[in-house]
Amino acid sequence: MTYRKWYKNPEMIVALSALLIGLVTAFTSIYSAYVDREYSRASVWPRLEIFRSFSGDSFSYGVSNNGTGPAIIKYAKVHDGEKYVKAWHEIEPFEDIIQSHISTRTLSPQNSVKPVAYQGESADALATADTSITIELCYCSIYEECWVIDKSNRPTSVQACMIEDEQKFLQ
Incomplete structure (x- = not known):
């Protein structure tokens, strides 16, 4: 063998x-x-953009979702000069405007919302006040991937959307 x-x-x-x-x-x-x-994950990726519109007698802020999935907005933060504001009417030129809710909402893909819209003679004052206003939104995808965006429209990835109560914009 x-x-x-x-x-x-x-x-x-x-x-x-x-x-x-x-x-x-x-x-x-x-x-x-x-x-x-x-x-x-890529097929439901949200992409928020903050935009401002100013034309003669009208002024508005808008937020659009140009991504492929819904954006779950966790918080909004609005800072005017030295202070955080809870509502638009706390900013002097913004007292008589049409407002829409922006924080804690879901924005569908290819949709937009105008949280502030004004038509009238004071549009120039609103545009001037815009230089001292910062807006920050934190939003997540349905997979809990989160980003923070401001008026520069450059999203920054974050682990989670966390904010202190005194900084939270309530409208």
Whole structure:
């Protein structure tokens, strides 16, 4: 009886081939699941943009979602000069304006909302006041990936949307 080395045994070659095929299949499945998960996240990625409109006798702020998924706005922060404001009417030129709720809302893809709109003779005063106003929004995707954006429209990724109560804009 001749003795063969274990790796030259036909049964062992078949077993090792099956093991290799199984490992390649497992790695392929894992990578495919990773790609599918990334695709799912990308297919519902929100992208908020804050814009200002000023034309003669009208002034407005707007927020649009130009992404592919809904933006869940967790908070808004409005800062005027040295203080945080809770409502638009706390900013002197913004006392007589039409307002819409912006904080804690969901904005669908390809939609926009105008949190401030004014039509009248004081539009110049609102545009002048705009230079001292900063607006910050924190929003998340349905997968709880969150970003902070301001009037520069450069989103910054954050772990979670956290804000102190005295800084929270309530409208």
